[in-house]
Amino acid sequence: MNDAIVKRTRSVPAQKIAAFTGEGAYHGSTKPRPQAVRPAPTAPVEEMRPTTLEAYAARGARHIAEFDATFPNRYEVKSILPVPTQDEIQGDGVTFCWCLIDEAIAEAGPLTRRVLEEMTKHLRRDKRFIYIDSKIQWFEQGDVPVDSQHWHVDGSIAVRDERVQALGHRLLHDMRARLDGAAPPPTYLAYQSSTHCATQFATAPLSVRMPELIPNFDELDLRVRALDPACEPQPASSIVAFDGLSLHRAVAARSAGWRLWIRCSETDHEVRLNPSIVECYGTVFRRAAE
Numbered sequence: 001m002n003d004a005i006v007k008r009t010r011s012v013p014a015q016k017i018a019a020f021t022g023e024g025a026y027h028g029s030t031k032p033r034p035q036a037v038r039p040a041p042t043a044p045v046e047e048m049r050p051t052t053l054e055a056y057a058a059r060g061a062r063h064i065a066e067f068d069a070t071f072p073n074r075y076e077v078k079s080i081l082p083v084p085t086q087d088e089i090q091g092d093g094v095t096f097c098w099c100l101i102d103e104a105i106a107e108a109g110p111l112t113r114r115v116l117e118e119m120t121k122h123l124r125r126d127k128r129f130i131y132i133d134s135k136i137q138w139f140e141q142g143d144v145p146v147d148s149q150h151w152h153v154d155g156s157i158a159v160r161d162e163r164v165q166a167l168g169h170r171l172l173h174d175m176r177a178r179l180d181g182a183a184p185p186p187t188y189l190a191y192q193s194s195t196h197c198a199t200q201f202a203t204a205p206l207s208v209r210m211p212e213l214i215p216n217f218d219e220l221d222l223r224v225r226a227l228d229p230a231c232e233p234q235p236a237s238s239i240v241a242f243d244g245l246s247l248h249r250a251v252a253a254r255s256a257g258w259r260l261w262i263r264c265s266e267t268d269h270e271v272r273l274n275p276s277i278v279e280c281y282g283t284v285f286r287r288a289a290e
């Protein structure tokens with residue numbers, strides 16, 4: 001059995017729903033993880049090397065400094081496909097969680113396969129792995145596709161180890177290593193089917209003073225929001241390109257409906273799938289009635 005491939009029929013009553021807390025950190029949660037999770041490899045690839053944290057550990061630093069980060073916010077619409085019908089989305093049948101692209105194309109439903117085939121035209125093919133994640137979700141108005149609406153970047157250099165604990169945290173994202181590091185960040189293509197729940201992307205370079213290491217995206221979100229960056233919603237049924245330095249955030253659904261979301265990640269980092277990620281993948285998050 002391949003945990004990366006989820007085949008099932010979709011229905012509104014079967015849509016998994018959880019209370020929105022705002023605490024979730026997108027695809028890699030900042031919440032405590034079950035013990036079954038494998039530890040990170042001891043020697044990360046250059047793309048994921050926490051060089052700032054390494055320097056802190058080497059000199060025994062206990063205070064996290066700030067730096068002037070400039071997010072280039074490379075975001076580009078690569079392709080716009082016909083908007084699928086709600087029945088096409090609901091009936092597409094197969095979703096993926098860190099599935100290698102060739103396997104995903106072989107197993108995909110017709111709509112997803114068309115998107116993946118279009119995505120292959122825009123791949124850079126300069127990293128070791130090409131993974132596909134996808135979700136078919138039913139939103140009621142106000143539902144959020146993930147448990148956070150913070151400005152963030154994907155594929156951050158997240159570390160959970162004794163060097164992080166020495167700084168008083170359980171998890172730290174090494175933002176300085178991602179921003180100033182020598183290795184190019186991971187790159188992404190993303191598709192979303194609909195107008196009713198479009199991810200918002202920053203569209204111009206943005207400089208923001210921020211801690212070099214952050215335990216979550218709360219503080220960065222506050223600072224980015226204060227700067228009110230130029231941004232745009234991802235067009236319906238478009239494929240956009242971005243990278244690990246591209247600020248974006250989830251938006252609540254403006255109306256009810258099905259949405260297909262697909263992300264293609266090109267990375268040197270090998271992802272070891274944790275079945276508990278698959279279990280909660282595709283959950284939608286709902287605010288308590290006021």
Ligand SMILES: [Fe+2]
Binds near residue numbers: 026152153154248
């Ligand atoms: Fe994201």
